[in-house]
Amino acid sequence: MSYLEWAESQLAEVELLTSMFPSQEELEITDQLALAELRAYVEGSGLTGSPPSSRPQFLIKQKLDAASMERPGVILSCAYPSEYPSVLPEITVRCANLSRAHQTQLHADLNAYLIENCQGEVCVLPAVNWVKDNLELFINRSLSAAPAPKKESASLRPQEVFTRLWIYSHHIYNKTKRKNILEWSKELGLSGFSMPGKPGIVCVEGSQPACEDFWSRVKVLTWKKIMIRHREDIPLDHQGEDSRTVQSIDSLRKFTGFEEAMFDPHGNRGNHMDLGQLYQFLNEKGCCDIFQIYFGIEGR
Secondary structure, eight states, rough: OOOHHHHHHHHHHHHHHHSSSSSSEEEEOOOOOHHHHHHHHEEEEOOOOOOOSOOOEEEEEEESTTTSSOOSEEEEEEEEOTTTTTTEEEEEEHHHSSSSSHHHHHHHHHHHHEEEETTTTHHHHHHHHHHHHHHHHHHHHHHHOOOOOOOOOHHHOOOOEEEEEEEEEBBBHHHHHHHHHHHHHHHHEEEEEOOSSSSSSEEEEEEHHHHHHHHHEEHHHHEEEEEEEEEEEEEOOOOOSOOOOOOOOOOOOOOSSSEEEEOOOTTSOOOOHHHHHHHHHHHTTTTHHHHHHSSSSOOO
């Protein structure tokens, strides 16, 4: 298929979804400019005639219970790669009723279903229907697997752990992924940075559960290659001689907030960063040793 044929299929699907979910409470287009550029390209009214660099992003919101009108029970966040529907769309399912493990399993099962039944075809509506048909099963599994609450003394509670994850990706170009990384880190109270381009680097630090939640969300997106290159886990020592807190999550952070860091982009596509500047950045944060872990050479 050509770029124009891909774009025509994408636009037709968005228009179908808009007719099926007419209100913003059901379907929210989060990048209206990308949709306008896609339509102009398909209709031949674009300024350049070239395929648009961005693709539509939207949220499909479904109630778990028709009687509950307070907020959506499940949200499907969707984004089109340029070659969709020849490749699968990027779909992330969010539901507060799911544990992290069962949410990860839901994503894996959904992707397996789409690969087997919808490869090469538009598939957002089949994905919505699959989630509606299967979500209750995953929620029930989450509830049955949840441990019963116990009353326990402070001395028997699990020790809190500070975690720092150093994530490596073959590349990070996609605007939706970059946006998700920024939003999820903020939502989970994580600090650190992400470096888009080729290669892509993400560092998140904070409580261990929040870091694990972040990783479980990121790794199920569509990547050529992604891994945790290095991790640091530091148990917190809460009791000093005078019983005051002597360590906390914030006291161990090396970054203030979370940012997307760019280091003099260059190359034909402007997607390679100046690694010397990256090394200086890491050095200023007291993390210069990670440079050799990533690249196998000492920075300077």
